[in-house]
Amino acid sequence: MKTIAFIGLGNMGGPMAANLLKAGFSVNVFDLVPEAIAKLVEQGATAFDSATDAAKSVDAVVTMLPAGKHVKSLYLGFVDQDGLLDVVNADTVLIDSSTIDAESAKLVANQAAEKGIEFIDAPVSGGTAGAAAGTLTFICGASDAAFDKAKPVLEAMGANIFHAGSAGAGQVAKICNNMLLSVLMVGTSEALQLGKDHGLDPKVLSEIMKVSSGGNWTLEKYNPCPDVMESVPSSNDYQGGFMVDLMVKDLGLSQEAALLTNSSTPMGALARSLYVNHARQGHGRRDFSSIFEQFSKK
Amino acid sequence: MKTIAFIGLGNMGGPMAANLLKAGFSVNVFDLVPEAIAKLVEQGATAFDSATDAAKSVDAVVTMLPAGKHVKSLYLGFVDQDGLLDVVNADTVLIDSSTIDAESAKLVANQAAEKGIEFIDAPVSGGTAGAAAGTLTFICGASDAAFDKAKPVLEAMGANIFHAGSAGAGQVAKICNNMLLSVLMVGTSEALQLGKDHGLDPKVLSEIMKVSSGGNWTLEKYNPCPDVMESVPSSNDYQGGFMVDLMVKDLGLSQEAALLTNSSTPMGALARSLYVNHARQGHGRRDFSSIFEQFSKK
Amino acid sequence: MKTIAFIGLGNMGGPMAANLLKAGFSVNVFDLVPEAIAKLVEQGATAFDSATDAAKSVDAVVTMLPAGKHVKSLYLGFVDQDGLLDVVNADTVLIDSSTIDAESAKLVANQAAEKGIEFIDAPVSGGTAGAAAGTLTFICGASDAAFDKAKPVLEAMGANIFHAGSAGAGQVAKICNNMLLSVLMVGTSEALQLGKDHGLDPKVLSEIMKVSSGGNWTLEKYNPCPDVMESVPSSNDYQGGFMVDLMVKDLGLSQEAALLTNSSTPMGALARSLYVNHARQGHGRRDFSSIFEQFSKK
């Protein structure tokens, strides 16, 4: 595999495309923002005037877009405009790394399959830091064949490449994981604040729970209580990290998924309500661990 | 330190006292159930007719009782009956390993301090299996001096000995941890079921989330979805393990603690409601991971 | 206004069409189930072979369908089939009384408006009893002109005709009301059970709360605790009334609406979770006041 088209060069997509260049791939790039294209061209990428031009005759396409509607119109086209499915070679593997609803991912995968093209949903976790370092986690929904084909491309950008199941399964698994993450974050915040309210040192309490049955990722890597861990957003006035608004988006996707299958997710639904309230009070652009402040006294 | 009095020889206390014997301590025992005493005598313990008789002239006392009211009456006495505080030597260290409310623990600690006696709250986690194996976790509320004095005794019964803070802090930390555990269990259950409802294999989804930001103790050690892990209650019709009724008790203690300090624990409160409903529908004596069944279809 | 086409003659639509006949309208009917048509023909309606045939040259069309997708395909058509918008006269007023998502209602209203046709969303409450008695409540989203035109038709089927706002507003108001109803039902159930658990007579407690600040529709008309009121489902083993499955559907619509506007509805979301769990445990076809049983002891 030699040439890859990369569409969507934002905070995540830009560094991901750069890592493909570093790994020795030829990379065709397109974005609606000219500055984003220019930055990648400096690093060795080839600029194109449209997504369809960039994607013609490549071995793989990687897309990184904001929402399901963008993914659908880019791949399927609209009105008088061709979609990627209309222009790519039959042996090009299509990789969408956007975080979107599973229904849209399945729809595009099915349309691609009808044309004999492989499309995989491969949402990521790890944030902008992981994108820059090439240590992202990819969670893929794909046939075995497509997964094997995409893997070398993904390995140039990430450290963990999971195969969750068939088309759409990557999105579902990402959504389940992020819903659970929000529950861990809220649950850990309220447990730490309850301890603090009773006079416990949150560092000591965190150490105890981390190695006990309350142990979870947020205690390990992302403690929400200020000054318990260094170099995490909570010790930097909740700047940087993963924004509340993005968690609200992901929790919206999880609730959409729960509606489709008549599933019940009381904790996930409650987490969404608390995060929406938090965002509405003006905290949308702060790190998602700032939910801790809903429990602490002003 | 040579001689220890052990009061309360039930499913937890019995094996704990046995481990003290194995470690070479002389152990004076008392329980309201004669059979429980007899079992320990077979293993080398000395039987006494009352808790106060057992506790006279020992180096340490360990108690393992159901609730705060039992702890208060045993240590403080009532009406015409002496409490342990009335009979023990001033240099005996008193260790209560019951899981009770922090207020009761503090009250006894304060009364003991007035008499110049050291009392520590040292609730455990690890269940009956940990009690038998001597691998319990002890979470202690104590002065530094009392903690140092108690540590060799606790090490004969457990693998992890934490010092959470001063009097009552052991109970608070245990309560915070178990509240968080309940949130992990419910949140993990609903995430796994949401994935299942969308056709994902719960084993694959568990593997992915375990090493991602959804990672937590229940995915590591105690998966609630049947047939994902071997040798856990969920793969044995939710028999054994930690009963729903005991989780309801611990969640009651956490809500009691939250009321005392006007703290807010939305996830913990919701977990309590779901566990109470589950218990009321007849599942009180099943393992607490059976909450998974609230989300799966009959 | 003389002639009305009625499409969808199920448990609700059948008696509604019958009331139009009683009020002196000529009624053209269509349903996919021949028996449903036959029943109305007996009462004086005229049968047609298709919805489009029934709707040609009438003064008003009323539709009563299960979900948004049915409403969209009936009005907008699909593939080679005409929709109602393709065949009706420009002065025919179109009234959809289905309970569906507001987005679908707005979409059809906009398409109709482009052709100069008035379409109003007019979901009902009052159940099958209200449909039979002609005492339904209609909550309408419509222009003032369309509302005035539709009103005489609606008055033949209902007792209260509300104008909630422009296109889609009828669906939104219905959804908000039913979400609030679910919260009243769950909140009242847990308050009554809490009182019962403390030895209060639920009849006495209901009487007190009904005229106090806890007063609400469920205490007035639909007490969920068995044997407090006569002639309500709770006193008849929760048979009849409004099914749990239908409440789950309406709560799904409310959560869908909340996702669209990034709104937070913690109580509504929790009610949905509790109702979904209740349905999954096998209670989907019982009355929605049976949620009371989630709180009472078996």
Add this chain to the structure above:
Amino acid sequence: MKTIAFIGLGNMGGPMAANLLKAGFSVNVFDLVPEAIAKLVEQGATAFDSATDAAKSVDAVVTMLPAGKHVKSLYLGFVDQDGLLDVVNADTVLIDSSTIDAESAKLVANQAAEKGIEFIDAPVSGGTAGAAAGTLTFICGASDAAFDKAKPVLEAMGANIFHAGSAGAGQVAKICNNMLLSVLMVGTSEALQLGKDHGLDPKVLSEIMKVSSGGNWTLEKYNPCPDVMESVPSSNDYQGGFMVDLMVKDLGLSQEAALLTNSSTPMGALARSLYVNHARQGHGRRDFSSIFEQFSKK
């Protein structure tokens, strides 16, 4: 009945005692704040130096105190100080109108019964406005005989006098009602905001829901959305009315009651969490309908 002792002359107690004077009773008063006594003396009351002095040889005692601990020590005495039970005549009826936990109320009632004295719990609702106007609601836990004896006194201060059951039942019923009220308030707030987010006029939506199955006391009397009703706190920047801190106190009592009987109140518990968060963000002294602002955008 001629002479009544009134202990506790705060914002509620002061106007209640004044209404007893207006109704022609002789009133003995005591409070820890001399100004509060002076105000009542101006209106014709007789001042005393202690509660016990005021309560000797009267026909009835009414007390209005902040919490269970005050009620217990006033009636039962402590250390070297007599309680009211030690000094009143056997035929004096004791009426406690404080809002406290049912356990404390039952304890005092039982101690009184052992001395052959009638004690009733009679918490009120209606706020300071109702206290001034003499239109309070009294919810009583009492024997039939005691209730009949107390009724004429209560009727001088209130408009509705309910007999909820035996000792403690007044407190339980009040707690159940206020828990339900909080659920109505939060549920109504989120339903109105969801409608607003979709472009509905909250006045129109309120009118519709008020007469539909979403109807409840808050829509009738206390709409939380600004500018829907006149003369309610929401139209006056949430000043006046019933403070968030008082709702937090009452919700604490309801959760305490739920813990005692292992009852599940998911909505009440969630309401408490939301109100505690609201208070911690600095809104404790605003009206409890200000919870609406948790859902609206800043």
